[in-house]
Amino acid sequence: MKFLMNIAFKNMFRNKLRTIVSILAIAFAVMIIVFARGLIDGMIEDTYSLYIHYDTGHIKIIDQEYEQKERLLSLQYTVNGVGNKSFSEMKEDLNNLEGIKMVIPRLKFGAAVSTEEELVQMLAWGVVGAKELQFTNLERQLVEGRMVKSGREVVMGTKLLAKINKSVGEDVTMVYTTAFSSFQGATFEIVGKIESNLPLLNEQLVFMPLDTAQRLLYLNNESTELLLVTNNREQANEYLPAVKNYLEKNGGADKYLAQSWKNGNSFIQLLEVSETIYNFVYLFLVLLSSIVVINTLVMIVKERTQEIGMMSALGLKKKEVMLLFMLEGSAMAVVGSFFGALAGGALNYYLSGVGFDYSAAFEDIDVLMNPIIYPTFKIEHMLFAFAIGVIVTTLTAIIPARRAAKLDPTEALREI
Amino acid sequence: MFFLKMAFKNLTRHKRRTLITALIIAFAILIYIMTEGLMIGMTEMSFNNIINLESGHLQVAKKSYWEDRKELPLDNLISPTEELENKIEKTTGFKAMTKRLNFSVRLNNGIDELPVTGVGIDLGQDRKVFRLNKYLVKGRMPREGSSEIIMGTKLAELMGFKNGDYAILLFRTDEDTFNTIDGEIVGLFNTPHPSLNESSVFLPLSTAQSRLNVEDKISHYAIRLTEQDQAIPAAEELNSRLKDPYHAYSWKDAAQSLVTMLEMQEIETQVILAIILTLAAVGIINTVILSALERMEELGMMKALGMHEREIVYTFMLEAAGIGIIGGSMGIIMGVIGLAIFNINGIDMSALTAGGDMTYGFPLKGTIYAGWELNSFIFVFLYGVFISILASVFPALWAARKDPVKAIYHR
Numbered sequence: 001m002k003f004l005m006n007i008a009f010k011n012m013f014r015n016k017l018r019t020i021v022s023i024l025a026i027a028f029a030v031m032i033i034v035f036a037r038g039l040i041d042g043m044i045e046d047t048y049s050l051y052i053h054y055d056t057g058h059i060k061i062i063d064q065e066y067e068q069k070e071r072l073l074s075l076q077y078t079v080n081g082v083g084n085k086s087f088s089e090m091k092e093d094l095n096n097l098e099g100i101k102m103v104i105p106r107l108k109f110g111a112a113v114s115t116e117e118e119l120v121q122m123l124a125w126g127v128v129g130a131k132e133l134q135f136t137n138l139e140r141q142l143v144e145g146r147m148v149k150s151g152r153e154v155v156m157g158t159k160l161l162a163k164i165n166k167s168v169g170e171d172v173t174m175v176y177t178t179a180f181s182s183f184q185g186a187t188f189e190i191v192g193k194i195e196s197n198l199p200l201l202n203e204q205l206v207f208m209p210l211d212t213a214q215r216l217l218y219l220n221n222e223s224t225e226l227l228l229v230t231n232n233r234e235q236a237n238e239y240l241p242a243v244k245n246y247l248e249k250n251g252g253a254d255k256y257l258a259q260s261w262k263n264g265n266s267f268i269q270l271l272e273v274s275e276t277i278y279n280f281v282y283l284f285l286v287l288l289s290s291i292v293v294i295n296t297l298v299m300i301v302k303e304r305t306q307e308i309g310m311m312s313a314l315g316l317k318k319k320e321v322m323l324l325f326m327l328e329g330s331a332m333a334v335v336g337s338f339f340g341a342l343a344g345g346a347l348n349y350y351l352s353g354v355g356f357d358y359s360a361a362f363e364d365i366d367v368l369m370n371p372i373i374y375p376t377f378k379i380e381h382m383l384f385a386f387a388i389g390v391i392v393t394t395l396t397a398i399i400p401a402r403r404a405a406k407l408d409p410t411e412a413l414r415e416i
Numbered sequence: 417m418f419f420l421k422m423a424f425k426n427l428t429r430h431k432r433r434t435l436i437t438a439l440i441i442a443f444a445i446l447i448y449i450m451t452e453g454l455m456i457g458m459t460e461m462s463f464n465n466i467i468n469l470e471s472g473h474l475q476v477a478k479k480s481y482w483e484d485r486k487e488l489p490l491d492n493l494i495s496p497t498e499e500l501e502n503k504i505e506k507t508t509g510f511k512a513m514t515k516r517l518n519f520s521v522r523l524n525n526g527i528d529e530l531p532v533t534g535v536g537i538d539l540g541q542d543r544k545v546f547r548l549n550k551y552l553v554k555g556r557m558p559r560e561g562s563s564e565i566i567m568g569t570k571l572a573e574l575m576g577f578k579n580g581d582y583a584i585l586l587f588r589t590d591e592d593t594f595n596t597i598d599g600e601i602v603g604l605f606n607t608p609h610p611s612l613n614e615s616s617v618f619l620p621l622s623t624a625q626s627r628l629n630v631e632d633k634i635s636h637y638a639i640r641l642t643e644q645d646q647a648i649p650a651a652e653e654l655n656s657r658l659k660d661p662y663h664a665y666s667w668k669d670a671a672q673s674l675v676t677m678l679e680m681q682e683i684e685t686q687v688i689l690a691i692i693l694t695l696a697a698v699g700i701i702n703t704v705i706l707s708a709l710e711r712m713e714e715l716g717m718m719k720a721l722g723m724h725e726r727e728i729v730y731t732f733m734l735e736a737a738g739i740g741i742i743g744g745s746m747g748i749i750m751g752v753i754g755l756a757i758f759n760i761n762g763i764d765m766s767a768l769t770a771g772g773d774m775t776y777g778f779p780l781k782g783t784i785y786a787g788w789e790l791n792s793f794i795f796v797f798l799y800g801v802f803i804s805i806l807a808s809v810f811p812a813l814w815a816a817r818k819d820p821v822k823a824i825y826h827r
Contacts, residue, residue, distance in 0.1 A: 017814075018705050025698040032691055071574060072528040110529065118489055119520065119588050121531045177529055288440050288695050292702045295433050299706045358680065 004320060008327035011300070019332060022296045026336025026389055027343065029289035033282045033385040034344025035351075038375035040278055042352070044271050045376065048233070048261075050368040053136040054200060056264030057104060057227025058236040059243055061094075064257045066224065073110045073123070073224075075179040080222040082252035087221035097246060099230050099239040104131050105223035107213045111176040111206065113164045120163050122156075123204045124176065126213025126223070135229055138194065141201065144168045145192030150209045155192035159203035168193050174206075178217045186216055197359070197370050236260045267368075286388055290333075290396040297329055297400035308404055309412025322398075322405035329397025330390060337389030341382040348377040419727060423734035426707065437696075437703045438743035441800045444692035445747025446754065448796050451685045453755045454763075456787030459678055461780045463644075463671065465609040468547040470779070471670035472514075472638035473647040474654065476504060478661040481635060488520040488533060490590050492661075493633035500662065501637075507654050509641040512544035515634040517624050521617060523567075524584040525575045532571065532615045534585060536624030536634075545640040548605060548618065554579045555603030558620050565599035568613030569606045579604055585617065589629045597627055609779045674779070693800065696743070697807035700736050704808045707735070708815030715815060716823025725816040732812035733805050740804030744797040751793075758786045 012019050052058060062070075063077035081087045095103045107126035112119045129147040133139050138147065145168045148155050154172065166172050168190050175185040188208065196202045214220050230239050243258045262268060301308070308321055316324075352374050359371035427434050467473060477485070481492035494500070496515060504513055517536035522529045539560050543549050549557055558564035565583065577583055578601075585597040599619060607613055625632060641650055647666040654664040668675055708715065715728060762783035 015709065018702065018709065021698065021702045021705060025695065025702065028698060029695060069528065069574070072530050074528045076527060110531070114588070114592075116592075117491060118487060121520075181527060284443075285692075285695070288443060288692065289698070291436050291440055292695075292699050295436060295699070295702055295706060298433065299710065303710075 001323075004324050005327055008324055008331055011328050012331055018296050018299075022293045022332050023336040023339070025289040025292035026286075026333055026393055027340035029285045030337045030340025030385045030389040031344040031347065032285060033388065034341055034381050035347050035375065036278070036282070037381040037384065038344070038348035038352070038377060039356075039373065040275070041378070041381065042375040043369070043373045044275065046370050046373070047271060047368065048268065050198065050370065051265055051268055052233060052261050054198075054368060056259075056261040056268075058230045058233055059228040059240055059258055059260055060264055061226040061228065061243070061247075061256055061258045062224070063255060067257060073108055075109060075177075075217060075219065075224070078107075078179075078219060078222040078224055079105075079226050079256070080219075082247060082256070083250035085250060087223070091226065093246060094226070094228060094243065097239070097242050099235065099242070100228050101231055102131060102135060102229040104128070104135055104227040104229065105210060106225050106227065107210060107217070107219065107223040108225070109176060109213070109217060111174045113172055113174050115164050120160070122160060122174075122206050123200075124174070124206045124208060124213065126210040126217075127207050128210050129207070132207070135227075141194045141196045142192050143195040145190075147192055148207050148209045150211060152186065152188045152212055153191040153208065154188040155194060155207040156190060157202040157205060158193055158195045160206065161190070161193060163203070166190060176216070179219050184216070197372055198368065200368060233261065237262070282385070282388060283392065286392040287396070290393045293329055293332060293393050294396055294400055296332075297325060297397055298403070300328070301325065301400050301404040304404075305407060305412045308407055309409045309414075312407070312409040313413060318405045321407075322401045325401035325404050326394060326397050329401070330394040333390045333393035333397075336393075337386045340389060341386040344385060345377065345379075345382045348375045348381070351375045352377045419731050419734055423731050423738060426711075426731070426735050427738045430707075433703060433706070434739055434742065437699045438739050438746060440696040440699045441693070441740060441743025441804065442746035442750060444689060444696055445744055445796050445800055446750045447692060448685065448689045449748065449751030449793065450754050450758075450786075451688070452792050452796075453751070453758070453786035453788065454784075455678070455681055455685065456789055456792075457785050458780065460787050461608070461784055462674060463667070465607070465779045466671045466674070467644065467667050469551075469607055469609045469612055471667045472545045473641040473644060473667055474507070474639040474651055475636045475665045475667075475670060476500075476639070476654070476658070476662060477636035477665065479663045480661060482663065482665060485518070485635070488518050490519060490588075490628065490630060493517075493630060493635055494637070494662070495631070495633050500658075503657050504637060504639060504654065504664075506657075507639065507641070507650050509643055509646040509650055511640045511642050512541065513637050513639040514538045514541035514545045515621060516542075516636055516638055517621055517628070517630070517633070518635045519587055519624065519628060522586040523571075523575060523617060524586055525577060526584070528575065529586070530571075530575065530615075532617055534587065534624065535616055535618050536621040537618055538621045545638050548607070551605045551607040552603050553606045555601070558602055558618070560620050561622055562620060563597050563599050563623050564602040565597075565617050565619045566603035566605060567601065567617045569604045570610075570613040571615065571617075572601065572604055574614075577601055583617075585619075587628065589627070591629055595627050595629075597623065608781055610781045611779060689796070689799075693803045696800070697803050700739060700804050700807040701811050703739065704732050704736060704811040704815070708732070708811060712815075712818065712823045715818065716820045716825075719820040720824065725813075728816035729809070729812040732815065733808050736804045736808030736812075737801055740801035743804070744800040747800065748793055748797060755786045755788065 061079060063079060066074065066077040069077060079087070082090050085093065091103045091105065094100055105128065109124050110121065111124040112121050129149050133147050161167060164172065171187050171189055173185055173187045175183065177183055194201050210223065214222065228243065230236050237260050240258065240260050247253050247256050247258060312321060355372045355374040357372050478492045478494060481489065515538045519534045521532050521534035523532045539557060553569060555566070558566060572578070581601050583599050583601055585599050587595060589595050641647060648668060651664045651666040658664060718728070762785050764783050
């Protein structure tokens, strides 16, 4: 084996130019894979965490009817305790379940602010400020003031504030419809400003303390949804049965719907499918580049027909001849993939600081996605691309290697 | 001619190698044609939806209105005058025009409220510009002067309305007071434009105007021309005659963000094409080097017999062009077959979006079909051949510059 490796290695240098071209082809494909994976990972990871933070949590508990009426921001289908247990007991019980780190209640409703010219519609969330800061990355995006605590105070996005012509510290009067369908208004102090790339945060949302929202809407001890947070989002599915079990035991299985973030939104499912598809695309790219290696190997086999004949006449087995050529192919694959992975890594490292700006294209799209995509730099991507480059190329090298092994020593020796 | 013959014969020396290298180019072209076809299909359908249901070919509005038209303001409206309408009618290719008044409405079913767009339509003229009436699935269009309304089936379902129910429309009038319309739902439509189905309510223009207290004002004119392609020059022509603050906008201006998105997509397709073609170029370089290595002795001999370096380079370039042509033709044939398969079955958008109603910004839904464009076929074919030839230049030069004596003595 060592002997064969030696020959294969030396053979690589017999014609440096064609070896370099083959290596280049693989390196290029591997580099593209590292880059593409970094870019897609950057986009998907970001989107997943946005959905988890601002839509689904790790596990989301809502009223079953609410799922259909979510767009209406209906207040008729709330989470208000289970069985004989009150809302706060329910929260406590859920928090005590194994693996559940936090229970975050949100009360979502529609509100509007009347300016001189028009009625600005907005989406109001009654939240527990401290919990939101702990769970989401709002802290970094709070550019002015602080998060809501209690009483009549609100936090809004920069663009929304500009629309209603107010700034932090001023009072704002909002109108809303209560749970009893009466139209009311209340005045709040603006205590903070959020600046975010995300249109939802920047121009639609207004945060206010949960208890204030509950009092104003006559929904004491109720919220429209409960988000459960686990230690790790991948474990959400493991803890889901316990949550469902709890709801069932207390007779809430018919009323409530508990779902993991993966099923929470069709966009997440679409992203998961596309991740799989992309893996096949990578495979395909490497296959294309390994064509170059096959071509080179085919020629090498032809060139060395006499040598092969002689070697097999001297006792090299068919298997060993095949191995010899596969080794040569995989040596090129290893070198090419190595440099490709390095180059791709370097590219991602650089781009992870720069990012691609898609804001113009995302303007009208109704999904939670950061319009500036930063490719991620991860060793994992480089290893993946390296492995796929080496494996696929070595496997395709079997084709010419088999041809070499099939040669009859006497015939091969005679050929000029 | 001699070189052409030689290049052709050289191509057939290693049929398998030629074919495999051509295959890389074929795949690049196949992928390009398929994605491009899909994009063309989606673009055409989206634009048609926008033109037929949302914007018409041209819109005339005040500049200040157009800037915040998405906020649906009630100021900067147009008071229709004969003079203005006469000017619009003189546009080349003019077919019909209608008046529309867009305003912000909260739709109420007694329990829940939803912000939607209210559109006051000129019932006599609207059908000459828009195709809304073709997509009515239940009931009829509203009657002039009544407070009858129509909405999308999707919206009705969400709010729990049936045909014949009454819906409360709550809105702010021009004087900042609140007013309502008890609208009788006389028709439900289901258009291929999703956002229209989900968040628009249509009612007679005169009713909207009187309840909003805006007299006879409208937010814009929508104009249909005889040909879609005339829209942009027609907008320019009309603008030269319109006086400030009026301005004409083509459907492309109305769909600005969609156009930007399509441009981005186009760039992405080009990048993918470039990546695969770069791989193909490396393949071609490899093939030329391999051929040159094999034919080193021949090349030496030909040079010794008086063939110029330039001629050797030509031969290799012609050979590479041959590979490009074979690959290009294979790619186009495969691409056309692929597109044909797409178009026989159509692509169900709802399957693509996992059953959801997500549209990713494209105003279309249901089954989509790919489009054909001869220009893009020709472009990608020539591009493939060009890349092949380009890639062969350097290895060919390298081969041609070998010293004939050393080349003959190659081994």
